Amino acid sequence: MYLFDSEIKALAKLTTPQKVKLLTGLGWWHTEPIPEADIPSMRFSDGPNGVRGTRFFNGVPASSFPASTGLGSSFDAIGDEARAKSVHVLLAPTVNTQRSPLGGRGFESFSEDPHLNGIIAAAYINGVQAKGVSATIKHYVANDQEFESSDLSERALREIYLKPFQIAIKKSNPWALMSAYNRVNGLHVSENKRLLDDILRKEWGYEGLIMSDWTGVYSTSESIKAGLDLEMPGPSVMRGRALERALIAQKVSLRDIDERVSKVLGLLERAKTSGIPFDGPEGSLDTPELRQLLRMAASDAIVLLKNDKNILPLGNQHKKIAVIGPNAKFAMTSGGGSAKLLSTYAVSPLEAILEAAKERDAQVKYAVGAMTHKFLPLLDPYIQDGNGQPGANLEFWNEAPLADFADTSPDFSKELPPPVWNTSTLSSNCMLLDGIDKNKVKIDSFIRYSAKFIPDEDGDWEFGLNLAGRGNMFLDQKLVIDLSTAPFNLGALFGAGTQDVRSLVKDLKAGQEYDLEIRISNADFATQALPFPFWGVIRAGAIKNVDGDTAILKAVELVKESDVAILIIGLNHDLETEGFDRPNLELPGLTNRLVSEVLRAQANTIVVNQSGTPVTMPWINEAPTLLQAFYGGNELGNGLADVLFGRVNPSGKLPLTFPKRLEDTPPFPSFGDQGQETGKIHYNEGIFVGYRSYEIRKLAPLFAFGFGLSYTQFDYSNLRITSITTEGEFSLSFEVKNTGNIEGREISQVYISDLQSSLPRAGKELKGFAKTHLKPGESKTIEVSLDREALGFYDDQNMRWIAEAGIFGVHIGASSEDIRLAGKVELENTFTWTGL
Structure with missing residues (x-):
């Protein structure tokens, strides 16, 4: 064990209880401080495509960069974002080799090829760490599905799955590494001495800190002796008093603990020299230079896959432009889960196309064509608080403010007593893990979410609600959704999540204000045995009701009247997300039918697919023009418009093979539910992952790895x-x-x-x-x-x-x-x- 002089001195000052304390996090995003030993608390943040900061709820907005499958540059700017939030350790990049396009977190990684994966990761790490911020390469290793055993050969492990980590460590020296949740050949990575110590530390010479994924430690002495330095988050589950007891029982030695503590101190030493304040403020960056960088990154992430009729780039002759599709009006900045953050702003494709068309004196008309949401889009664009500002009010009571508070027909004429605490929020997706004054608000509280709902179109609107606990949604004091009398427990949201319930409200008027209120009792949720404070979840959405047949008919009529159609389809953060693997490669809902009918109606149709990973395209032979847009971050709309209208000549290449069908993918049928043995994932394809597999099987893909066209030759x-x-x-x-x-x-x-x-x-x-x-x-x-x-x-x-x-x-x-x-x-x- 090699230590710097400063680490030796710091280690010598610490008592054994203090050392044990340092090996577990403080809450979700910090390490434990030891003020008496001059050890401050380091701050962590999620960050594959941006820097969320320390809050899930009411976090400080951040720039969203293109998702990893589309990301190619701009890594030092992510370091600047981390500094703005006083973050010392960024939990990125994700470099897991993409084995199957069904994987829910596929959009977070760079490629199916280990060399490309490792080289881009090294550039990411070098850019971030040049700003004095530690990168955290993750998830080490074979993190295919998070709670199974990845069973694979030594050769596949070395050549395909360990290789990107090996390349990145050689070319960039990340200061931190995160172990994966899963087991490898039967043993959890977080206690796998061969992976953490023999290969990573001894064979590769890695000297940085190794932390767990969040709640990804399953043992005490085993994880310590394997080389896992830091258990996250806090409070401790497997360390703390359990580690002190293991020390007394001589299952671990003081030397074992010193080795782990030394890595925490080593990372702390880097944090001290970074100039980033400890417990500093969280801010946002939003400058013209950063916006231009995000715009460039978004356009660089776009791949031109077909341009048979040279429709692109669009010329001045196109004066009537139809924009169609579910991914046009809403800005799908990223996939879901821990990668998703509150963007400082977001430009949708429709907004950007409208702006670009103005410069050409062209007319743009929009029709949705088909809906593809798993959950209804959030209320965010349509809500205002009591002061006329965007957002809503949240109020908390520790006791039921009225006897009928959580009933389906409360007496709205009765005035509620003052809440014990209140706040405002910009979103109708409230993950109340943090951002609540825990000194005032009990876990088993009563909550009111209230706002003015202002639709942007006349017609019938569909509302949706799911939450943790029991509650009801009202519009103008009329019950819209009942989740108080018989909520469905799906096991989601830590065992207390309700079903996503929807209801239709007829004849709403555009621009009219409607009083929206959600009343919740989370007493049932509070009884769940959770390792951390959690006040519940609210997720509410709404969208103008659209009949599928009618929507497609309107889209077809619109494109017939236009010179060119831009059809923007794909997936979204509900369909590609942490904790959920896609069941198939199909585009959702009526998307394929919409594409086919629009192509028949308008020969000059540009299809834009937006997804983090491949989808099947049964209409591909009829489509003359196709762009793959991935998730483009804040500037996804402008990046797309720049390519469509020729401000940018596309240069992107596919980091993933696009298959013709699911059965052609290398791991089929051993990925997901197709033939998977309970508790195990068999990597039957061995080293033949991605394009390696298609070539050896002489199987033609839909689009090959590395493919991408240009407007030139x-x-x-x-x-x-x-x-x-x-x-x-x-x-x-x-x-x-x-x-x-x-x-x-x-x-x-x-x-x-x-x-x-x-x-x-x-x-x-x-x-x-x-x-x-x-x-x-x-x-x-x-x-x-x-x-x-x-x-x-x-x-x-x-x-x-x-x-x-x-x-x-x-x-x-x-x-x-x-x-x-x-x-x-x-x-x-x-x-x-x-x-x-």
Whole structure:
């Protein structure tokens, strides 16, 4: 155990109880302070695509960057966001290799390819840590489904799932790492000494802190001896008094505890030198420069998949533009779960297209076409508090303010007594984990959520409500939804979540104010045995009622009257989210029917799919134009409009293979419910993940890994390859020329194949890439340096990496399928290695 002098001195000052205290978090987002030893509390924050800060409820707004499957740059700006919130440790990036497109958290990771995953993660980490903020690489490792055992071969573990962590640690040295919830081959990662100590610390030389995922520690002495430094969140479940008892019983030694504490002190030392205040204020960043950066990142995350009729970019001849689709009006900034945050602002595709059309004197009309929500969209755009400001009021009582408070027909003429505490909120999605004055409000409280509801369209509106506890929704003092007499317990929301109940309210008028009120008793919820304070959950939504057949008919009529249709479809944060895997790859609801009918009615239709991971597209042969937009963050609308109208020439490439059908995906049928053994996930595909699998099975995907078009064209030529040194290093060069008449950027990809391997290997593997900006007619020479990692595979019999003497193929492509140049290079002598 190597310690810096400052850590040795700090460790020497601590008593054993103080050391034990440091190994567990303080609440959700802080470490425990020891003021008498000059040890302040470090602040953590979720952050795959932004920096939420320390609150789920009423958090300080933050910039939402494109989700990881679309993210390519701007990582230092995320570091600036963390500093603005006085965050010392950012819980990102997520680098789990994407095994199945059904995975609910797939949008959080970068790619199905371990090399691309690791290289982008390293850039993310370097950008964030350059600002003095610790990155936290996660979730280590094979985090396919969170409470199962990932059962896989040593070779697949090494080459596919550990590899992105290994690359990122080698090229960026993240200061923190988060262990996964799951087990690997039967043993929880948080107590897996081989993964945490033997491989991570000893073999790779990792010196940073290892923390658990939240509530992801399942043992006391085992996790300590395996190398897990910090249990999160606090208060402790598996440490604290239990660890003191384990020390007395000699199940752990003081040296074991010192080793764990030293890592906490080491991270603290970095925090002290960062200049980030301890217990500092939480602020937001919103500058013109940041907005432009977010806009650029959003446009860079868009991939042009088809442009058969050269409809794009849209020209000035398109004066009547129809915008159709469920993802047009609402800004789907990110997927759901811990990655989702309260954005400082968000520009929807419809807003951005309307603005861009003004500059061209074009007319834009909108129709939804089909609805795809799992839960109704939040009330947020339609509510005002009592002062006419956006949002709602929340009031709390420790005793029922009236005898009939939680009834379905309370006496509204009776005035409520003053609440013990109240606050305002901008949202109708209230996760009351924090942000409540716990000194005034008891857990088993009574809550009133009240606002003015102002619809933006005439007609019938559907309202939805789910919550933790019992409650009712009223509109103008009339019962709309009853969740007080017989709420359904679904086991969600820690066992007290209700079913999402909906109700139709007829003949609302646009612009008219309606009194909306939700009255709740969470006494039932408060009886749940939870390891942390929790005042419940409120989630309310509303949308103008739309009949499916009528909505499609209106959309078809609109596109027939237009010069061009922009059809924006896809998934959303309810359908791609932590804690929920998709049951299939289909687009939701009537989406596919909507697409087919719009394509028949309007030949000039641009389909825009917005999802974090692949979907099937049964109408693909009829669609002349297709964009994959992913989740684009705050500026997703402007980023899309910039590509549609030609301000930006798209240059994105797919980080994931898009399959034609679920049955073609590499892990089928062993992912999810398809043939999964209870408690286990069998990684039957081994090393053949993503494009590796499609190639070896000679199975054509819908769109290949690495694929993406441009508004211009690129030619490749003049491949040159140097000899391989005895250490496995070599380089190659080639020329790329822009042969079109539009400025553009091309991402060239380098794949290596082993033509004489003693074990099965993929037909080719991505080992390098380069992004080149070229003016029309311009050419540049691209140089890529490679090392032994491009040649080797894992020899699981001898537990080492090996590069075998023989001939290797070198393939330069515009995608994994579109290979433009090919050559060969020879390794004269076999060699092996371990470690980084």
